[in-house]
Amino acid sequence: MSKALVRDVAAQERPQLRAFVADEETRAVIGQVAGDLMITGAAIHNGTVRDAIEALGRQRSPRILIVDISASELPLSDIDELAEVCEPGVSVIAIGERNDVGLFRELVHHGITDYLVKPVTATLLQRALVQAVEGTAPHQRQSGRLGxxxxxxxxxxxxxxxxxxxxxxxxxxxxxxxxxxxxxxxxxxxxxxxxxxxxxxxxxxxxxxxxxxxxxxxxxxxxxxxxxxxxxxxxxxxxxxxxxxxxxxxxxxxxxxxxxxxxxxxxxxxxxxxxxxxxxxxxxxxxxxxxxxxxxxxxxxxxxxxxxxxxxxxxxxxxxxxxxxxxxxxxxxxxxxxxxxxxxxxxxxxxxxxxxxxxxxxxxxxxxxxxxxxxxxxxxxxxxxxxxxxxxxxxxxxxxxxx
Ligand SMILES: Nc1ncnc2c1ncn2[C@@H]1O[C@H](COP(=O)(O)OP(=O)(O)O)[C@@H](O)[C@H]1O
Ligand SMILES: [Mg+2]
The missing domain is CATH 3.40.50.300 (P-loop containing nucleotide triphosphate hydrolases)
Known part of the structure; x- marks a missing residue:
């Protein structure tokens, strides 16, 4: 068994994917893509990055986390708070409404793996998820933190x-x-x-x-x-x-x-x-x-x-x-x-x-x-x-x- 596979077996108790997204349309796209990629046990919640912070302060973190920051007044400080509660080794994909390169750069700087702008298409999301799983995302930092x-x-x-x-x-x-x-x-x-x-x-x-x-x-x-x-x-x-x-x-x-x-x-x-x-x-x-x-x-x-x-x-x-x-x-x-x-x-x-x-x-x-x-x-x-x-x-x- 390869070392990577051994690690995967050890990580089984962690959910693969959790999403906290406020609109129905994006949640449906995530559900569809998770199904296409055969990601088992994906949990897609109606919520925002604040709900993710609340939930992950109490529960184990998924391998991949999708958070909606469209309603965030201070997205960067929310992402910092999220990083504080996340277990090491989580890839975070943020979804928002602002198509803003400056914000994207800052988010990446604060440990985000990818940032997608609404409306999120299945193709874009699928690519982001595959890159996060394979560790080939352009900004693969896995929440940027170690214990x-x-x-x-x-x-x-x-x-x-x-x-x-x-x-x-x-x-x-x-x-x-x-x-x-x-x-x-x-x-x-x-x-x-x-x-x-x-x-x-x-x-x-x-x-x-x-x-x-x-x-x-x-x-x-x-x-x-x-x-x-x-x-x-x-x-x-x-x-x-x-x-x-x-x-x-x-x-x-x-x-x-x-x-x-x-x-x-x-x-x-x-x-x-x-x-x-x-x-x-x-x-x-x-x-x-x-x-x-x-x-x-x-x-x-x-x-x-x-x-x-x-x-x-x-x-x-x-x-x-x-x-x-x-x-x-x-x-x-x-x-x-x-x-x-x-x-x-x-x-x-x-x-x-x-x-x-x-x-x-x-x-x-x-x-x-x-x-x-x-x-x-x-x-x-x-x-x-x-x-x-x-x-x-x-x-x-x-x-x-x-x-
Ligand atoms: N504040 C304290 N008041 C009373 N006894 C203490 C206190 N702190 C430690 N002890 C006692 O001192 C002993 C040694 O503690 P321990 O933590 O094993 O020390 P160390 O690891 O530094 O050798 C223990 O038996 C413990 O019960
Ligand atoms: Mg001792």
């Missing part, structure tokens, strides 16, 4: 990095309904699966040791499902053996995960191995967890500096956890911030009463209530960038008001 890689690293052992990674992944998957994979890079001592009450399956080791091993189907068998939107990649390899993670294999694995998930959250072991370096180099975000100790301060500073050299584009969020555990022995926040040369983003208090029972019973701490849970959800909001979305919404209202 984001969020690395989580503890400046010291035991500071709560795994707890933060697990809760972050769970919060994004549950609170925002994004597809998230939580990847435990410590194949021997990792505790992500344990802390979510899941059994790791065999196969991850092979995938991180051998670059040739990875394809969609293989991955689907290695992923452990926690919920509809949260999946875990972990292992419990024997301790009398050495796992030799390969840089290229880890790079390829991350790339494959990015085409399937909105977010790849990686819980990194503390040793800076070649595999960990690969993750740090590919990461869009790094959540660096420390406590208020002297060693934590020193290593937070060193890791922040390392990131300047390794991956300047990576957004680093500094989280101090377990604040108040050793009151007298802790470094005051101001001094810690001067020491690391930047500010701390979030401080989570020590709360053994809520945190430990949650972990011991296989529940994410973010679901346990209390201040730590609230702050962990705030962390998820920061990583997802809800401030940006809120601003876009404000801009939309302001511009609408000016019309």
């Amino acid at each position: 984001r890689i969020v690395a989580v690293l503890g400046a010291r052992g035991g500071v709560g990095a795994t707890m933060v990674a697990t809760s972050l992944a769970w919060s994004i998957a549950t609170g925002r309904h994004r597809r998230v994979v939580l990847f435990d890079l410590d194949l021997q001592f990792g505790s992500v699966a344990l802390s979510l009450d899941l059994d790791p399956v065999n196969g991850l080791r092979d995938a991180v040791e051998n670059p040739g091993r990875i394809d969609g189907l293989y991955l689907d068998r290695t992923l452990v499902r926690h919920s509809e939107t949260l999946f875990v990649l972990g292992a419990e390899e024997p301790l009398d053996d050495v796992v030799r993670a390969d840089r290229d294999a880890v790079g390829l694995l991350l790339q494959e995960l990015q085409t399937k998930f909105h977010f790849v959250v990686v819980d990194l072991p503390r040793q800076v191995s070649v595999a960990a370096q690969q993750v740090l180099q590919s990461a869009t975000n790094l959540v660096l967890v420390s406590d208020f100790s002297l060693a934590g301060m020193r290593d937070t500073m060193r890791i922040v500096q390392l990131m300047h050299a390794l991956n300047v584009g990576c957004a680093v969020t500094v989280v101090v956890n377990k604040a108040g555990e050793y009151r007298a022995g802790e470094i005051p926040r101001g001094e810690f911030e001067r020491g690391i040369g930047r500010s701390i983003d979030l401080v989570l208090p020590f709360d053994a009463r809520r945190v430990c029972p949650a972990i011991n019973s296989g529940r994410p701490v973010a679901s346990a209530g209390g201040p730590v849970a609230d702050l962990l959800r705030e962390l998820a909001d920061r990583i997802c960038g809800n401030k940006v979305a809120a601003r876009a919404g404000l801009l939309r209202r302001l511009l609408a008001g000016l019309r």
Whole structure:
């Protein structure tokens, strides 16, 4: 079986085609062309790009999405919002009423595969669909986006990095309904699966040791499902053996995960191995967890500096956890911030009463209530960038008001 075919089998649960179009005439043309091309399970809705954003924020994205932007006041910002909720690897065909080259260019720039002007003919639509399926569209960008890689690293052992990674992944998957994979890079001592009450399956080791091993189907068998939107990649390899993670294999694995998930959250072991370096180099975000100790301060500073050299584009969020555990022995926040040369983003208090029972019973701490849970959800909001979305919404209202 070819690799492409294997991928197709793995992608079967995703619908092939969905359309959100406001007029009957265009919907009829789409229905006819989908039938001619034998696209099974095409869903054609009476709606607009706004309805597509609403629906895809909750459901799996199709391979090809057709959206009607004729009624859009701000088509480009609608397309941006759509790209935000779409899974990676979706081809979007927009349909509108304006025959405007400038708009077409801008839409393509924002990740659209093709733009068709109403009235849409069967011939034009068929060509656009075939090109999107074959990946030969002139602007084949497949929504232009890959999933984001969020690395989580503890400046010291035991500071709560795994707890933060697990809760972050769970919060994004549950609170925002994004597809998230939580990847435990410590194949021997990792505790992500344990802390979510899941059994790791065999196969991850092979995938991180051998670059040739990875394809969609293989991955689907290695992923452990926690919920509809949260999946875990972990292992419990024997301790009398050495796992030799390969840089290229880890790079390829991350790339494959990015085409399937909105977010790849990686819980990194503390040793800076070649595999960990690969993750740090590919990461869009790094959540660096420390406590208020002297060693934590020193290593937070060193890791922040390392990131300047390794991956300047990576957004680093500094989280101090377990604040108040050793009151007298802790470094005051101001001094810690001067020491690391930047500010701390979030401080989570020590709360053994809520945190430990949650972990011991296989529940994410973010679901346990209390201040730590609230702050962990705030962390998820920061990583997802809800401030940006809120601003876009404000801009939309302001511009609408000016019309
Ligand atoms: N805010 C907190 N309050 C109390 N205990 C915590 C807190 N955060 C983490 N812990 C505890 O610390 C221990 C180590 O956490 P873990 O996430 O495994 O750390 P790391 O991955 O950095 O080694 C866990 O047993 C957990 O219950
Ligand atoms: Mg850990």
